[in-house]
Amino acid sequence: MSSYQRSCLIRGDGGRAIRGILDRIGDKWTLLVVATLDGDRMRFTELQRRIPGISQRMLTRTLRHLERDGLVEREVFAEVPPRVEYSLTDTGATLIGPAVTLAEWAIEQNPTIERSQGEYDARRGGRD
Amino acid sequence: MSSYQRSCLIRGDGGRAIRGILDRIGDKWTLLVVATLDGDRMRFTELQRRIPGISQRMLTRTLRHLERDGLVEREVFAEVPPRVEYSLTDTGATLIGPAVTLAEWAIEQNPTIERSQGEYDARRGGRD
DNA sequence: CTGCATCCGCAAGGATACTG
DNA sequence: CAGTATCCTTGCGGATGCAG
Numbered sequence: 464m465s466s467y468q469r470s471c472l473i474r475g476d477g478g479r480a481i482r483g484i485l486d487r488i489g490d491k492w493t494l495l496v497v498a499t500l501d502g503d504r505m506r507f508t509e510l511q512r513r514i515p516g517i518s519q520r521m522l523t524r525t526l527r528h529l530e531r532d533g534l535v536e537r538e539v540f541a542e543v544p545p546r547v548e549y550s551l552t553d554t555g556a557t558l559i560g561p562a563v564t565l566a567e568w569a570i571e572q573n574p575t576i577e578r579s580q581g582e583y584d585a586r587r588g589g590r591d
Numbered sequence: 592m593s594s595y596q597r598s599c600l601i602r603g604d605g606g607r608a609i610r611g612i613l614d615r616i617g618d619k620w621t622l623l624v625v626a627t628l629d630g631d632r633m634r635f636t637e638l639q640r641r642i643p644g645i646s647q648r649m650l651t652r653t654l655r656h657l658e659r660d661g662l663v664e665r666e667v668f669a670e671v672p673p674r675v676e677y678s679l680t681d682t683g684a685t686l687i688g689p690a691v692t693l694a695e696w697a698i699e700q701n702p703t704i705e706r707s708q709g710e711y712d713a714r715r716g717g718r719d
Numbered sequence: 720c721t722g723c724a725t726c727c728g729c730a731a732g733g734a735t736a737c738t739g
Numbered sequence: 740c741a742g743t744a745t746c747c748t749t750g751c752g753g754a755t756g757c758a759g
Contacts, residue, residue, distance in 0.1 A: 466687045467630035472694040473687075477643055478623045481690070484697035487704075489617030491732070495606045502595035507741055515605055518733060523742060533707025544740045545739085554703055559594045559601075561689075561696040562609070566600040568689040569612035575682055576615075579661025619752070635721055646753060651722060672720045673759080 487532060492517055492525045494562050497551065500535065501559055504550040534558060615660060620645055620653045622690055625679065628663065629687055632678040662686060 473481050488494050492514070499505070499513050511522050526549060529535035534555030540546040601609050616622050620642070627633070627641050639650050654677060657663035662683030668674040 465630075466684065466691075469691045470626040470629040470687050472691050472698065473622055473626035475694070475698075478626075480697045480701065481622050481626075481694050482619070483701065484693060485617055485619075485622070489613055491610070491613075494601055494609055494613070498598040498601035498606075498609075501598040502593075519742070520734090520744095521732065524732090531708050531711040532704045533711075534704075539741095542740095545742090547741065554700060554707075556594065557700065558696065559598050561692045563594075563597045563600050564689045564692045565612060566603070566609050568686065569608045570600065570603070572682060572685065573608065573611065576660045576662075579682075580659050583659040583661075647722070648724095648754085649752065652752090667721095673722090675721065 487528075488558070488562070490525070492521055493529065496522070496525050496529065497534065497555060497558055497562065500549060500551045501556070504548050506546060506548050510549060529555065615656070616686070616690070618653070620649055621657065624650070624653050624657065625662065625683060625686055625690065628677060628679045629684070632676050634674060634676050638677060657683065 475481070488497075495514055495517075496510065499510060505513075507522070507526075510526075511517060511519065514522070517525075526535060526537065530537050533552055536550050536552050538548045538550075540548070603609070616625075623642055623645075624638065627638060633641075635650070635654075638654075639645060639647065642650070645653075654663060654665065658665050661680055664678050664680050666676045666678075668676070
């Protein structure tokens with residue numbers, strides 16, 4: 464199947480499918496949280512420790528969204544002090560593959576892209 | 592290679608690689624523009640016609656970003672009225688694969704995800 | 720035809736303080 | 740420990756008008 468025909472999957476219904484997934488994972492922290500949970504069950508603080516720079520607020524929000532989408536499972540233990548553990552669901556685990564594919568592309572193309580950016584900026588001489 | 596080991600590509604350097612690519616393609620129009628240009632060289636108006644809902648401003652911005660990243664080539668013809676044609680570069684074409692992979696995931700998992708959302712919202716009874 | 724300039728609303732995301 | 744509440748800044752993206 465040619466790339467041309469496959470790209471119809473993106474344009475598909477006016478881009479609703481791709482828009483949906485980007486709304487879901489295109490934000491600042493979602494993919495990082497998913498990748499961090501990959502293979503490990505983990506509690507809130509541990510998660511925050513492993514994701515440098517994320518605030519409590521954003522970690523909470525990101526986890527709630529993922530839970531709502533059924534990609535992450537949240538388990539509360541009735542203890543004092545409270546303990547909450549997060550893990551990927553089976554559905555959530557299936558996201559790793561496509562995400563890694565994208566990351567590989569990013570890593571591979573990054574030098575080329577940065578060089579292009581440099582040339583572009585040089586051409587426009589720092590205006591803008 | 593297990594998914595666990597591969598997911599290190601995402602967390603990698605604190606997520607800079609994945610962050611970079613999402614900043615690049617995670618916005619509202621970029622992937623749609625790339626998919627629309629896949630296999631076709633095309634001028635500005637034609638592009639806008641094929642992407643329902645995009646404004647002139649956003650199409651221009653998106654194309655400039657893509658040009659700066661070296662994913663799209665912009666060719667100006669010295670004519671009156673002016674004619675400008677856009678096409679994917681070789682680098683830009685390599686983005687189609689990973690993007691399609693993601694779209695396929697979205698299409699496949701969408702029913703599951705929407706069901707989960709419905710259940711989640713029902714559980715919380717419309718509060719929030 | 721192909722843009723750029725301007726204004727504006729909105730939502731994402733950060734900082735901080737507080738709570739069960 | 741695991742959040743919630745509040746405030747604030749920033750930048751995306753839409754609408755409109757003007758220009759080469």
